[in-house]
Structure formats: C-alpha cells, structure tokens
Amino acid sequence: MHSMVSGxxxxxxxxxxRSGAARTRGRPRSFDRATALEAALLAFWEHGYEATSVSDLxxxxxxxxxxxxxxxxxxxxxxxxxxxxxxxRYGSFGDRALAEEPTARAGVERMLREAAxxxxxxxxxxxxxxxHAAANCSTAEVEESLRERRNANIASIERRIGADVADxxxxxxxxxxxxxxxxxxxxxxxxxxxxxxxxxxxxxxxxEIALAVWPRG
Amino acid sequence: MHSMVSGxxxxxxxxxxRSGAARTRGRPRSFDRATALEAALLAFWEHGYEATSVSDLxxxxxxxxxxxxxxxxxxxxxxxxxxxxxxxRYGSFGDRALAEEPTARAGVERMLREAAxxxxxxxxxxxxxxxHAAANCSTAEVEESLRERRNANIASIERRIGADVADxxxxxxxxxxxxxxxxxxxxxxxxxxxxxxxxxxxxxxxxEIALAVWPRG
DNA sequence: CGTATTCACTAGTGGTCGCTACAAAAATGA
DNA sequence: TCATTTTTGTAGCGACCACTAGTGAATACG
Numbered sequence: 294m295h296s297m298v299s300g301x302x303x304x305x306x307x308x309x310x311r312s313g314a315a316r317t318r319g320r321p322r323s324f325d326r327a328t329a330l331e332a333a334l335l336a337f338w339e340h341g342y343e344a345t346s347v348s349d350l351x352x353x354x355x356x357x358x359x360x361x362x363x364x365x366x367x368x369x370x371x372x373x374x375x376x377x378x379x380x381x382r383y384g385s386f387g388d389r390a391l392a393e394e395p396t397a398r399a400g401v402e403r404m405l406r407e408a409a410x411x412x413x414x415x416x417x418x419x420x421x422x423x424x425h426a427a428a429n430c431s432t433a434e435v436e437e438s439l440r441e442r443r444n445a446n447i448a449s450i451e452r453r454i455g456a457d458v459a460d461x462x463x464x465x466x467x468x469x470x471x472x473x474x475x476x477x478x479x480x481x482x483x484x485x486x487x488x489x490x491x492x493x494x495x496x497x498x499x500x501e502i503a504l505a506v507w508p509r510g
Numbered sequence: 511m512h513s514m515v516s517g518x519x520x521x522x523x524x525x526x527x528r529s530g531a532a533r534t535r536g537r538p539r540s541f542d543r544a545t546a547l548e549a550a551l552l553a554f555w556e557h558g559y560e561a562t563s564v565s566d567l568x569x570x571x572x573x574x575x576x577x578x579x580x581x582x583x584x585x586x587x588x589x590x591x592x593x594x595x596x597x598x599r600y601g602s603f604g605d606r607a608l609a610e611e612p613t614a615r616a617g618v619e620r621m622l623r624e625a626a627x628x629x630x631x632x633x634x635x636x637x638x639x640x641x642h643a644a645a646n647c648s649t650a651e652v653e654e655s656l657r658e659r660r661n662a663n664i665a666s667i668e669r670r671i672g673a674d675v676a677d678x679x680x681x682x683x684x685x686x687x688x689x690x691x692x693x694x695x696x697x698x699x700x701x702x703x704x705x706x707x708x709x710x711x712x713x714x715x716x717x718e719i720a721l722a723v724w725p726r727g
Numbered sequence: 728c729g730t731a732t733t734c735a736c737t738a739g740t741g742g743t744c745g746c747t748a749c750a751a752a753a754a755t756g757a
Numbered sequence: 758t759c760a761t762t763t764t765t766g767t768a769g770c771g772a773c774c775a776c777t778a779g780t781g782a783a784t785a786c787g
Contacts, residue, residue, distance in 0.1 A: 319733025320783040341646025428645035429558025471715035478699025498688035536763025537753040
C-alpha cells in the first residue's frame with residue numbers, strides 16, 4: 294500500500310540490494326536512506342509535523358532539499374513513511390501485547406507497563422508520535438490520518454476484550470467498548486504525562502492503579 | 511500579575527467604565543475588547559497556538575492587525591490572556607469540584623463527570639485548551655507555560671488527596687501522588703478522546719470505570 | 728571512449744509568517 | 758476652531774515556509 298510512493302525507485306527483481314554495491318545506472322545516492330529516514334522520524338517525533346520544517350529536516354538528515362524531495366517525495370509523503378516506520382519500530386508493543394498474552398487483561402497489563410517504559414525511554418523523544426505529532430495540525434489530512442490510527446488502536450483493544458467476553462474469560466456484562474476506550478485514554482494520558490516530565494516509575498505506578506479496574510486480578 | 515500588559519491602557523481610578531460612554535481622549539475603539547478576546551479564545555482553542563495565524567485572528571476577531579497589536583500586544587501576549595480567560599470561563603470546573611465537594615473522591619468523581627460534559631459541549635471546540643493548544647509548539651515558552659499549568663493541576667489534585675489521607679478520609683497507605691497523576695492522565699486522555707470524536711456518553715462511561723479504582727465507594 | 732541516467736548543489740520561486748510605519752479618521756480639551 | 762490624543766485601514770517590512778529549475782558531478786551501459 295505504501296510502496297511505489299513517489300520518489301522511490303522500484304527495486305527490480307533479481308539482483309538483491311547489496312549495501313555498498315552499486316546496482317542501478319546513474320550517480321549513486323550519497324546518503325543512507327534508512328539513516329536519513331530515522332533522523333526525520335526523531336525530528337517529527339520530537340517536534341510534530343508542522344513544527345518540523347523542511348529546513349529542519351534537511352539539517353538533521355544531513356542532505357540537501359532536492360535530495361530529500363527526490364528520495365521521499367514531499368513533506369507529507371515523508372511524514373507518512375515516518376509514521377509507518379514508527380509503527381514498525383516503536384509503536385507495535387501494544388499490538389504485540391494483545392496478540393501474545395493469553396488474556397485481554399494480561400495483554401492490557403503488559404501494554405500499560407511497556408508504555409511506561411517506551412514513553413520514557415532515554416535517548417529518544419518521550420511519549421507517542423501517533424498521539425502527539427499531528428496535534429494542532431493545519432493540514433487536515435495529516436491530523437485525520439493519525440486520528441484514525443488512534444481510533445483503530447482502541448478498536449483493536451475492544452476486539453481483544455470482546456473475544457475474552459465471548460469465550461467466558463471475562464464476565465458477559467463487560468462493556469468492552471468502554472473498557473477499551475478507558476484503556477486507550479489511559480495510554481494517551483500516559484503519553485502526555487511522559488511529555489510533561491513524568492518518569493518511568495511514576496508512569497508504572499499510574500499503570501498499576503489503572504489496572505485495578507479490571508474484573509478479577 | 512497579568513494586568514498592565516503592553517497595549518492595555520491603565521484604567522484610571524474613579525470614573526467607572528460605562529460601556530457606551532467614552533471616557534478617554536482620542537478616537538474610541540470601534541470593537542468590543544471582550545468579544546474580540548472570546549473570538550481569539552475559540553480560535554486558539556480549536557487550532558492551537560501555532561496553527562492560528564495572526565491573519566486567522568484578525569479575521570475571526572473582525573479587526574485589523576494594528577488594532578489587535580494595540581489592544582492585546584503581540585501574539586504571545588494575546589495567547590496568554592486567552593489562557594487566563596479560558597481558565598476563568600471554561601477550565602475552572604476541576605478546581606471548583608475539588609474545593610466544593612466534601613471528599614477528594616467526591617471531588618474527583620465530579621471533576622471527571624463534568625469533564626465528560628465540558629469536553630464535548632456543543633457549540634465550542636472539544637477537549638481542553640490547556641492540554642492541546644501548545645502541543646508541538648516551536649515557541650518553547652508557550653509550550654512550557656501550559657505544561658506548568660497541567661502539572662500544577664495535578665499537584666492540586668495531589669494536595670486534595672493528601673488532605674483526605676491526613677484526616678483519615680482515605681487510608682494512610684494511599685499513594686496520593688500516583689493517584690493524582692492517574693487522575694490527571696485520565697483527564698488528559700478524556701480530552702484527547704473528545705478531540706478524536708468520543709461522545710459525552712462514551713466519556714461518562716469511561717469516567718465511571720476510572721472511578722472504580724478508588725478505595726471505598 | 729561517448730552517451731544515458733541519476734544524483735547533488737546553488738539559488739532561487741511565490742506564498743505566508745508575525746509585525747509595523749504611516750497617515751487619515753474620530754474623539755477630547757483648550 | 759484648533760491642537761492633542763488615540764484608533765483605524767493600507768500597505769508593506771524582512772524572515773521563513775514548502776518546494777523546484779537548472780547545472781554540473783558521478784555512475785553504468787555500449
């Protein structure tokens with residue numbers, strides 16, 4: 294769905310991409326695309342979509358503007374690719390927790406505990422890019438795109454809870470939608486807290502309290 | 511603390527400001543300052559500090575740029591005054607709940623219920639200005655100013671809880687700081703949810719769940 | 728070698744940003 | 758009436774925004 298975006302050359306079949314070896318015609322790219330993308334990711338993560346200017350991006354990615362546009366398309370395409378990359382590299386702990394733990398309750402517990410660690414991890418921006426990077430964004434499509442991701446996350450929590458209700462692991466009168474929204478709001482609140490200076494230990498204490506609402510322990 | 515800001519003439523003692531009557535020398539102002547401030551408040555509330563341009567402001571306030579600068583100082587001063595006004599007109603329900611209810615638990619319960627209503631009230635932006643309007647803000651002072659307000663709110667929740675612990679209304683082993691941070695995160699999550707489309711009923715259901723963590727009912 | 732192809736760099740484009748100089752307009756005080 | 762004071766609208770300031778035309782450099786192909 295996201296491959297073949299403007300500016301990215303098609304990787305021809307055969308001839309696997311050797312890192313240092315040149316494969317295509319023309320002058321080879323002088324920078325590592327993945328490294329530049331990671332730098333853009335950190336910038337967008339820390340400052341958000343609008344507050345990160347193309348000039349900021351070319352500085353942290355250490356490339357010229359024409360190189361940026363040739364390799365990633367315009368600012369919005371670059372941001373979309375950054376969001377994709379963020380989801381794969383940093384934002385997947387929640388889905389993994391829900392998928393790998395035996396119950397919804399255990400999945401949410403792990404999700405909240407890992408959020409406390411992830412959102413305060415040293416050496417990178419605090420909080421969640423998906424929650425913050427398109428806040429107050431005048432480009433409506435960008436704001437809407439992250440909003441959909443957030444709501445999709447809550448929907449997947451709700452499905453996981455619903456599955457436990459269906460097979461009896463949770464009481465039949467459980468309000469899966471409300472419990473999922475509660476959990477999502479908790480995650481979002483934790484991300485905001487992390488941005489506002491809360492430590493990992495403080496977020497863990499908060500998560501501990503949040504888990505007390507679940508039926509059964 | 512915020513009076514006598516640049517651009518605002520000092521109200522001389524005596525001669526109370528009659529609304530229509532002119533009192534000072536010079537050409538009288540052709541717009542109502544409070545009305546213009548309210549328009550700016552709504553714009554900042556909806557779009558945030560950076561995404562609301564001075565051009566946007568002059569349009570919704572229905573005044574020219576020089577009038578804006580003469581009456582309110584620069585964009586940052588106007589925003590600070592808007593935040594002050596927001597706190598007085600829309601953001602005071604939490605403090606009131608904590609002050610007027612007999613226990614911390616009752617105060618927080620009322621705070622969360624009222625947040626569900628306030629953050630989804632029809633005819634005005636959803637969510638909380640203090641939580642969202644300076645997200646991803648490249649003017650560090652503005653971002654920091656709202657951050658301090660958020661953390662001050664949590665601190666006042668903590669003090670209210672601590673008071674109940676001190677006089678025995680809550681168990682002595684209650685972690686007031688964690689419970690306050692939990693409550694603050696809940697409020698912030700609810701505000702984000704309101705921005706993402708949650709209804710008042712959905713937020714009330716969420717608040718109901720959040721209240722289940724409190725010792726005693 | 729020459730040619731085709733792709734990239735990098737310089738130097739901009741038009742547009743919007745926050746903000747203001749300037750002079751006409753509208754009030755008061757003498 | 759005339760001078761003073763303050764607000765108003767026009768018009769535009771320099772700075773930054775996202776973005777790109779155009780030229781030369783660096784590679785592969787033939």
